Amino acid sequence: MTPLTHAETVALALSLKVSLVGVVCSLPFAIGCAWLLARTRFFGKPLFEGMLLLPLILPPVVTGYILLIVFGHHGAIGRLLDAAGLSIAFRWTGAALAAAVMAFPLLVVALRNAFESVDRKLEHAAATLGAGAWRIFFAVTLPLSLRGLVAGLALAFARAFGEFGATITFVSSIPGQTRTLPIALYELISMPGGESGALRLTLVAVIVALLASLIAAMLLLRGGTRHEAEA
Amino acid sequence: MISIDITLARGEFTLELALNSDARALALFGHSGCGKTSTLLAIAGLLRPRRGRIEIDGHVLFDAARRIDLSPARRDLGVVFQDARLFPHLSVRDNLRFGMPRSAPAAAFDGAVQLLELAGLLKRRPAQLSGGQARRVAIGRALLRQPRALLLDEPLANLHREARAEVLEHLRGLKRELALTTILVSHQPDEVSALADAVAIIDDGRMAALHAGTAFSAMHATPGPGYASTEPQAAR
Numbered sequence: 182m183t184p185l186t187h188a189e190t191v192a193l194a195l196s197l198k199v200s201l202v203g204v205v206c207s208l209p210f211a212i213g214c215a216w217l218l219a220r221t222r223f224f225g226k227p228l229f230e231g232m233l234l235l236p237l238i239l240p241p242v243v244t245g246y247i248l249l250i251v252f253g254h255h256g257a258i259g260r261l262l263d264a265a266g267l268s269i270a271f272r273w274t275g276a277a278l279a280a281a282v283m284a285f286p287l288l289v290v291a292l293r294n295a296f297e298s299v300d301r302k303l304e305h306a307a308a309t310l311g312a313g314a315w316r317i318f319f320a321v322t323l324p325l326s327l328r329g330l331v332a333g334l335a336l337a338f339a340r341a342f343g344e345f346g347a348t349i350t351f352v353s354s355i356p357g358q359t360r361t362l363p364i365a366l367y368e369l370i371s372m373p374g375g376e377s378g379a380l381r382l383t384l385v386a387v388i389v390a391l392l393a394s395l396i397a398a399m400l401l402l403r404g405g406t407r408h409e410a411e412a
Numbered sequence: 413m414i415s416i417d418i419t420l421a422r423g424e425f426t427l428e429l430a431l432n433s434d435a436r437a438l439a440l441f442g443h444s445g446c447g448k449t450s451t452l453l454a455i456a457g458l459l460r461p462r463r464g465r466i467e468i469d470g471h472v473l474f475d476a477a478r479r480i481d482l483s484p485a486r487r488d489l490g491v492v493f494q495d496a497r498l499f500p501h502l503s504v505r506d507n508l509r510f511g512m513p514r515s516a517p518a519a520a521f522d523g524a525v526q527l528l529e530l531a532g533l534l535k536r537r538p539a540q541l542s543g544g545q546a547r548r549v550a551i552g553r554a555l556l557r558q559p560r561a562l563l564l565d566e567p568l569a570n571l572h573r574e575a576r577a578e579v580l581e582h583l584r585g586l587k588r589e590l591a592l593t594t595i596l597v598s599h600q601p602d603e604v605s606a607l608a609d610a611v612a613i614i615d616d617g618r619m620a621a622l623h624a625g626t627a628f629s630a631m632h633a634t635p636g637p638g639y640a641s642t643e644p645q646a647a648r
Contacts, residue, residue, distance in 0.1 A: 302493070302497055305458050306493060306499075308483070309457075309458070309484045309487075309489060309557075310553065310554075312485060320499075324501045
């Protein structure tokens with residue numbers, strides 16, 4: 182099999198960048214939402230949870246179209262971003278937003294499970310030792326959730342890397358800007374003579390997805406036991 | 413001075429406790445599920461009474477009428493839980509330092525380590541400790557908080573005979589060397605006799621009697637069948 186062409190390499194590099202930026206940027210929001218779900222009770226929680234999980238359930242094209250309506254040049258937020266010179270429609274940053282939105286639910290679910298697996302008695306012990314809510318979170322809850330967090334990041338990265346429908350709907354396919362690996366693959370499949378390129382990209386996609394799921398599975402298995410007060 | 417007057421509901425169980433004691437070391441003694449641990453958790457701020465007032469050595473920790481309810485972090489109490497609750501991701505050294513105030517002198521750390529014989533354990537993780545060692549680290553961690561009072565919840569529960577003797581000896585040493593108000597929860601007469609100056613007998617969520625430590629020891633020189641149980645306590 183021949184090595185990747187320049188266009189394929191660009192698509193791969195763009196996919197890696199878009200997925201990485203998307204997942205890293207969504208991490209603080211995912212941590213906040215997961216903590217709210219794991220540790221608090223409030224009115225409308227089931228609705229809040231349902232809305233967070235919506236990108237998992239909705240057809241990706243619908244999510245992409247909603248992003249276009251909101252963040253496009255004529256969208257409520259898109260106009261503000263345009264005015265500030267931060268336009269994201271039809272740019273790689275838009276692709277990163279689409280990837281982040283699609284991967285967000287996976288990250289939230291993994292983090293929520295990780296937070297819920299931390300024994301609350303340890304948090305109570307920390308409180309009696311003078312720790313406030315932030316210190317309890319950063320010194321106890323988060324470190325004890327680390328495996329779940331990294332596993333969630335790996336899964337979310339894999340989901341973002343494979344994102345297609347929402348991305349092509351929101352930011353189209355612009356080489357070097359928004360033509361990520363799945364979009365490049367789709368175009369190669371649709372093009373006469375594109376089979377060998379499609380095969381190469383398929384192989385790359387399989388390897389990246391396998392690596393991510395392997396990391397996630399290893400961490401989840403190793404972190405399978407609850408973190409409880411020891412002794 | 414320990415002054416407690418609270419009503420606390422947990423499911424179908426209601427604790428209605430009123431006690432005043434000027435003992436330096438007070439034990440809450442009673443059968444499993446009588447409300448001892450609930451009282452201790454209410455003092456620590458981990459359970460909220462429906463009504464009442466909790467005051468230790470002149471500091472009001474909870475007063476429903478005056479809407480005072482200090483958070484656990486602001487009560488300045490050292491709590492030793494029955495299950496140690498050491499942080500599994502931290503070394504013994506970091507567990508001990510967790511609650512130390514920034515203003516605490518470095519000698520305080522060394523003093524606690526020496527008093528509880530923890531020097532050889534500092535680099536270990538909690539998973540590498542025996543039950544008795546973990547309990548000693550938990551006591552050290554609570555002491556290094558430099559609390560105004562120490563709360564001990566069944567500090568010798570679920571320990572085998574040697575570990576029990578080891579921790580009891582250290583607690584006796586603490587009582588001798590530190591003038592610290594201590595509230596001990598226990599259902600073991602020997603433990604109470606060894607550590608308490610006064611004993612509040614709790615029965616089904618109510619105060620049944622308040623004895624001087626010496627009187628309690630005399631009464632329980634031969635433990636009765638009801639109070640001799642070594643079964644783990646329900647954390648009611």
